Amino acid sequence: MGVIRAASEPAGVTPLPVRRPLADSAVLGTALFVFTEVMLFAGFISAFGIVRDTALPGAWPPPGSPRLPFERTMLNTAALLASGVALWVAGRRFRGSSPEKARDWTALALALGAFFVLAQGAEWLALIREGLTLRSSQLGSFFYTIVGAHALHALVAILFLALAWRAMIAGRLTAGRFAAVRLFWYFVVLVWPVLYWRVYR
């Protein structure tokens, strides 16, 4: 009696479908990272608030410290917020019927973000010339730590957005990766008004 063997599977067999994950891995990973960074900035803001509010009358801002450019930074803040709006529109176009238009909106968000970082850099140079440094006073320490940490995040976000833009042009950008990049950009954009209001005012 021979062995009953099954013939090999014929071509064109429908493979078992792979379940789509509940959340895209890139988005979930970025969300967890954003969570930790939000707590980092929350710690900075809390510490700054306590030092400022527990200072003796007349001791804050520290005597001799230059005044922070609240009005001039409003323009930088507006540029950063506009970049968030531009990227939101880019996200809508990417998912919608005209993904090629997403490229232009992404480029606009990139340009506005780069303007913000460059303008902040120019502002820092002016403040250093006026005598506000990392070691000049508590205000200087907090200012450069908090705003510097945000600038670092903004630089990384610009780098990721530039890579995503390049991939978008080449047609290689997936929706999940673009969503992750956008999530990180929104975090950089939305945390800035809180820092601006607490530190510059």
Add this chain to the structure above:
Amino acid sequence: MSPALATALIVACPTLAHACASCTGGDGPRAQAAFFGATVFMTLLPLGLIGAGILWLKRGGREWLAREFEDRDAWTPPERASTATPDQTPATPSPAARP
């Protein structure tokens, strides 16, 4: 003083127990308000973030579960054709062929 009583006092009367010199012994009401505000902020923020994350997963989870049987129903099993060939070498040798 028993440990249980000491714990109850610390929980019920932190000022009496000097549980936090920074919070309760600050330089006036402004300092205490700053500490209190920072404590509330740092306590509620992570809870809010975790809650938002759970809501986001829950909302996505509902749509994900709704699509669960779409994949199963769309799948068609392969048609298997079995062949019996008597002159093929058997998998195991017959007892008579063993040494």
